[in-house]
Amino acid sequence: MGERASDYRAPPTGDHAETGRPRATPGVKAVAATGIEAMIALYGGDAAQLLGRAGIDPTAIGCPETRLPLDRYCGLFELAARELRIDSLGLRFGLRHARHLLGPLSEAAFNSPTLGAALSSLSRHFPVLQDQSVVSLRIEAGEATLAYQIRDGRIVARRQDAELSIGAFLSLVRAAAGDCWRPTEILFEHAPPADRRAHDALLGAPVYFLAGCNAIRFPRECLDAYMPAPDVTALPAIERRLSDAARDVRPDDFIGRVHQEVRAGLATGTAALPAVAARLGLAEQTLYRRLRAHNVQYSDIVRGLRHEMARLLLDLPHLSLTDIALLLGYSELSAFTRAFHQWTGLSPSAFRQRYVT
Incomplete structure (x- = not known):
């Protein structure tokens, strides 16, 4: 079996990537994963191995006061679904x-x-x-x-x-x-x-x-x-x-919110800075200054999201390359192909052939 596009790691995006400063990772209570080990076993999987690959301590699952990193929690279910083919x-x-x-x-x-x-x-x-x-x-x-x-x-x-x-x-x-x-x-x-x-x-x-x-x-x-x-x-x-x-709930992380609005705007053609600023209720210059304070460039956010989302979408062989280009906010397949080659050194079709089984 060959590698999958999901196994190819894109460069990180956001303030952590740009500054090297660790960001506050969103969390989820570990009780939200109660039952996943039994479900993985039900479908013939190795729960301990999948939890380890996802970076989750099995002893934490079900603990009422323990919080798991939300990205690892999401990653566990993505990994399990892929490995179990469900x-x-x-x-x-x-x-x-x-x-x-x-x-x-x-x-x-x-x-x-x-x-x-x-x-x-x-x-x-x-x-x-x-x-x-x-x-x-x-x-x-x-x-x-x-x-x-x-x-x-x-x-x-x-x-x-x-x-x-x-x-x-x-x-x-x-x-x-x-x-x-x-x-x-x-x-x-x-x-x-x-x-x-x-x-x-x-x-x-x-x-x-x-x-x-x-x-x-x-x-x-x-x-x-x-x-x-x-x-x-x-x-x-x-x-x-x-x-x-x-009272102990953390406020939304600003850079994470910007990423979310950019992501939401890619497929609808509303990912440009003015449109994202408007959805965040900010003036354009205010958004620019706040990003600069985090040492983050808006163009890096857009480029990083497109790269990582492209990798995930290429893992879905029923989506055409033209569909993927449109979902990433490119008006033409050729523009997506050029950008993707700059990121990976491969065309989208060559990348899909190498990594998608």
Whole structure:
């Protein structure tokens, strides 16, 4: 078996790459990985070996106060899905292990009186579970949208994390609405798998990829469904504990947020500095000065993200090179080919032939 594009390491991006200063790494509570060892074993994998390759101490998994680096957590699921050849691994994990995955948030959610109250609690307190990430519940007319996204664009490989999170949220909704409940639609920000039949079967709803976020959409009246057997008398104390824990939540890392907005703008042609500054609520000169204070060049952020995202997209053989060029914000395949050759010394097609099996 040959090497994979996923095994080729792109140069690092962001403030750590430019200055050599370590950055504050976003974390996630280790309880969110509870059950992964059993799932890997179920599919015939070696959990200890995969955890070691991902840089995660097996003894940390399940510890309620331990936090894992979020990039390593995401990397573990990417690695396991690739090695086990199960594209839907993250989704299956989220559907099966929602209570463990949501850690301290599940207690508040399952003791809320209604689904709407449970999802509101989840969105308010999610940073207690996971840094630099957001869950939002929006209601427009007769439709509710529960959305999730990591807000640090330096974590590029995160498809499995998105799917396990949506799977966990879907499991939470079904606890109130019933096992046979189906949403109106599911959205994912990443590219589709080569074979999406497992996703369609597990989700039971129209699934749209390459969307602006990861989300579940469903009728607003579902929010009135009652949660099963809640202890509403315990809820105030649970909410107080989560509010106290929220005081220790770190604010979003600025450079990570810039990376996220650049990443979001590549495929839509809105990754230029003025557009990114506007989305961040900053004047162009303010964004430029703040980047300079971190010794980071905007062009280096764009180039680094394109390089690393290109490597991941080339690992999906069902995507054409033209599709990949467009997703990276290039108007022509020739421009992408020239840039990629500068990064690696190979054309995209030669790189794919060498690394993708």
